[in-house]
Amino acid sequence: MRLLSRMSVPLASLAAALAGPGIASAHTPTAAGGPSHANGYVYLDDNPAGANTISGFRRAPDGALTALPGSPFPAGGAGLGAGIGSQGAIQTADHGRYLLAVDAGSNQISVLRINADGSLAPVAGSPFASGGVEPNSIAVNRGLVYVSNTGAGGTNYAGFTLSPGGQVRPIPGSTVTLPAGSGPGDIVLNSNNTKLAGVRVTTSLIDSFTLNRSGRPQAAPGSPYAAQGLGPFGSQFRPTNPDQLFVDNAHNGNGLGTVSAFDDLPSGVLAPIGASPFANFQTAPCWQVISPNGRYLYALDTGSAEISSYAIARDGTLTLLSNTPVSSTPGVTGTDVALSQDGRTLYLNMAKINSVGVFAVDGGAVTELGTAAIPASAAGSTAGVTTS
Numbered sequence: 169m170r171l172l173s174r175m176s177v178p179l180a181s182l183a184a185a186l187a188g189p190g191i192a193s194a195h196t197p198t199a200a201g202g203p204s205h206a207n208g209y210v211y212l213d214d215n216p217a218g219a220n221t222i223s224g225f226r227r228a229p230d231g232a233l234t235a236l237p238g239s240p241f242p243a244g245g246a247g248l249g250a251g252i253g254s255q256g257a258i259q260t261a262d263h264g265r266y267l268l269a270v271d272a273g274s275n276q277i278s279v280l281r282i283n284a285d286g287s288l289a290p291v292a293g294s295p296f297a298s299g300g301v302e303p304n305s306i307a308v309n310r311g312l313v314y315v316s317n318t319g320a321g322g323t324n325y326a327g328f329t330l331s332p333g334g335q336v337r338p339i340p341g342s343t344v345t346l347p348a349g350s351g352p353g354d355i356v357l358n359s360n361n362t363k364l365a366g367v368r369v370t371t372s373l374i375d376s377f378t379l380n381r382s383g384r385p386q387a388a389p390g391s392p393y394a395a396q397g398l399g400p401f402g403s404q405f406r407p408t409n410p411d412q413l414f415v416d417n418a419h420n421g422n423g424l425g426t427v428s429a430f431d432d433l434p435s436g437v438l439a440p441i442g443a444s445p446f447a448n449f450q451t452a453p454c455w456q457v458i459s460p461n462g463r464y465l466y467a468l469d470t471g472s473a474e475i476s477s478y479a480i481a482r483d484g485t486l487t488l489l490s491n492t493p494v495s496s497t498p499g500v501t502g503t504d505v506a507l508s509q510d511g512r513t514l515y516l517n518m519a520k521i522n523s524v525g526v527f528a529v530d531g532g533a534v535t536e537l538g539t540a541a542i543p544a545s546a547a548g549s550t551a552g553v554t555t556s
Contacts, residue, residue: 207226207227207228207229208227208264208508208509208555208556209224209225209226209227209236209282209286209555209556210224210225210227210233210506210515210524210553210554210555210556211223211224211225211258211260211267211269211288211553211554211555211556212258212517212524212542212550212551212552212553212554213243213247213257213258213269213270213550213551213552214240214243214247214542214543214549214550215247215248215249215250215252215257215270215272215273215549215550215551216247216249216549217246217247217248217249217250217273217549218246218247218249218273219242219243219246219247220242220243220244220245220246220247220269220271220273220274220278221240221241221242221243221247221543222239222240222241222243222258222267222269222278222280222288223235223239223240223542223543223550224236224238224239224240224241224286224287224288225239225524225540226286227508227513227555231513231526231528231537231538232526232538232540233524233526233540234540235540235541235543236285236286236287237285237287238287239543240543241280241287241288241289242290243269243271243278243280243290243295244271244276244278244280244290244294244295245271245273245274245276245277245278245295246271246273246274246276247271247272247273247549248272248273248302248549248551249273249549250549251503251519251549251551252270252272252304252503252551252552253304253318253351253353253369254304254305254316254318254352254353254354254551255305255353255354255401255402255403255454255455255456255504255552256305256306256307256354256355256356256504256552257269257270257272257304257305257306257504257551257552258270258306258551258552258553258554259306259307259308259552259554260282260554260555260556261308261313261330262310262330262332262334264282264556265281265282265334266279266280266281266282266291266330266334267279267280267281267282267288267554267556268306268308268313268330268336269306269552270298270303270304270305270306270315270551270552271295271298271303272302272303272304272551274295275297275298275300275301275302275303275317275319275322276295276296276297276298276303277295277296277297277298277303277306277313277315277336278290278294278295278296279291279294279295279296279330279334279335279336280294281334282556286556291333291334291335292333292334292335293335294334294335294336296328296335296336298315298317298326299315299317299322299324299326299328299338299343300315300317300319300322300323300324300326300343301317301318301319301320301321301322301323302317302318302319302322303315303316303317303318304316304317304318304352304353304551305352305353305354305355306355307355307356307357307364308330308357309357309358309359309361310330310361311329311330311331312327312328312329312330312357312361312379312383313327313328313329313330313336314326314327314328314342314355314357314364315328315355316352316353316354316355316366317352318351318352318353320348321348323345323346323347323348323349323350323352324343324344324345324346325343325344325346325352325355325364325366325375325385326338326342326343326344327339327342327343327383327384327385328342329383339382339383339384340384341384342383342384342385344375344377344385344387346368346375347371349370349371350368350370350371350373351368351369351370351371352366352367352368352369353367353368353369353400353401353402354366354367354401354402354403356403356404356405356413357405358405358410358411358413358432359405359407359410360410361379361383362378362379362410363376363377363378363379363405363410363411363413363432363436364376364377364378364379364385365377365403365405365413365432367395367400367401367403367415368392368400369399369400369401369418369419370399372394372395372397372398372399372400372419373392373393373394373395373400374391374392374393374394374395374400374403374415374438375387375391375392376388376391376392376393376432376436376437376438377391377436378434378435378436386436387436388435388436388437388438389435389436389437390437391436393438395415395417395428396415396417396426396428396440396444396445397417397418397419397420397424397426397428397445398417398418398419398420399417399418399419399420399452400415400416400417400418400428401415401416401417401418401453401454401455402415402416402418402453402454402455402456402467402468403415403416403456404456404457404458404465405432406458406462406480406484407458407459407460407461407462408461408462409462409484410432411431411432411433412429412430412431412432412441412484413429413430413432413438414427414428414429414430414456414458414465414480414484414486415427415428415430416428416453416454416455416456416467417445417453418452418453418454418470419452421451422451422471422472423449423450423451423472424447424451425447425448425449425450425451425452425453425467425469425471425472425476426445426446426447426448426453427445427446427448427453427456427465427467427476427478427486428440428444428445428446429441429442429444429445429446429484429485429486430444430484431484441483441484441485442483442484442485443485444486446478446485446486446487446488447488448467448469448476448478448488448491449488449491450467450469450471450472450474450476450491451469451470451471451472452469452470452471452472453467453468453469453470453476454468454469454470454503455467455468455470455502455503455504455505456468456505457505457506457507457514458480459507459511459529460507460509460510460511461511462480463479463480463531464477464478464479464480464489464511464529464531464532465477465478465480465486466478466505466507466514466529466534468494468501468502468504468505468516469491470501470502470503471501473493473494473495473498473500473501474491474492474493474494475491475492475493475494475505475514475516475527475534476488476490476491477489477490477491477492477531477532477533477534478532479531479532489531489532490532490533490534492527492533492534492535492536493536494516494518494525494536495518495521495525495536495539496536497521500518500520500521501518501520502516502517502518502519502525503517503518503519503520503550503551503552504516504517504551504552504553505517505553506553506554506555507529507555508555509555511529512528512529512530513526513527513528513529514526514527514528514529514534515527515553515555516553517550517551517552517553518539519542519549519550519551521539522541522542522550523539523540523541523542524539524540524542524553525538525539526538526539526540
């Protein structure tokens with residue numbers, strides 16, 4: 169392990185892609201057979217003890233969420249019945265055709281087809297083995313899937329392909345074994361499937377990899393790197409720049425939260441951008457999401473129950489714009505955030521009060537609109553939130 173540094177290497181490219189009541193957003197056209205509604209949907213991994221389920225909501229133009237008929241939908245695997253310390257426990261894939269969710273209680277990943285009415289149905293063969301123990305985070309882009317597994321005896325990152333029919337198949341030689349107790353908390357892919365990054369919350373390290381044509385990882389020189397703060401947690405590559413990575417530092421202490429910005433160089437080496445890390449003067453920034461246009465980053469400060477808004481400059485430098493309470497109810501916080509495709513609505517998993525928070529977003533301004541109830545069967549255990 170060594171500290172983050174700068175170096176210059178020619179960019180390696182990944183050739184062909186692998187196989188494969190809320191404010192309304194303009195829905196991106198989908199592949200034949202996928203959903204094509206203007207308003208879209210919001211989903212949460214309920215993660216109850218025993219049989220796992222997925223809660224689904226229809227998004228309306230006025231910002232309200234309405235529970236879908238038939239929700240919650242059977243996931244197929246088993247939940248954990250307790251909170252999952254990660255980001256990305258549930259994701260959409262293939263232009264909104266599929267939903268992927270962790271089944272942390274059965275060491276599996278569920279893949280469900282999103283029907284035209286928003287209802288969910290498992291694909292043939294689902295759920296699939298996660299490649300380790302207690303999966304807690306999923307990264308998916310086009311036909312490539314990576315899973316973070318955090319449980320004892322199976323702590324690792326495991327790679328898969330996602331077939332056109334939704335089947336998840338292991339990539340030979342892709343599994344990266346991690347030390348027991350390292351506490352992986354989030355795993356992310358960049359937009360062209362050339363880079364993979366994961367965070368180790370407990371030991372404050374960041375893993376960085378380049379990916380070959382088959383999706384197999386190669387550790388960057390010097391990886392894993394010491395994070396710029398304690399407890400690196402939520403992370404994301406910039407949607408408009410696959411070589412910029414942002415990581416929340418959650419465990420620095422009261423009022424000492426920061427977000428790190430890195431250039432992910434062609435070799436996978438992480439080089440700090442400008443004066444990184446960038447303070448938000450809040451406590452425990454855990455989850456984060458970046459606007460689709462790449463101009464704004466929103467960090468959920470779990471310890472102080474605020475949403476920190478940053479502007480992202482072209483070079484990746486962050487400028488703090490505002491800190492907004494996550495709820496009109498004092499003390500309420502959340503566990504993961506997602507944005508609508510147009511970047512105008514932010515959805516917050518408020519697991520502790522069994523609700524989904526809905527917020528209007530206009531640049532750095534975040535305004536609470538209301539909440540929608542999560543089914544009582546999933547009380548307190550929901551993990552992740554995603555939009556379609």
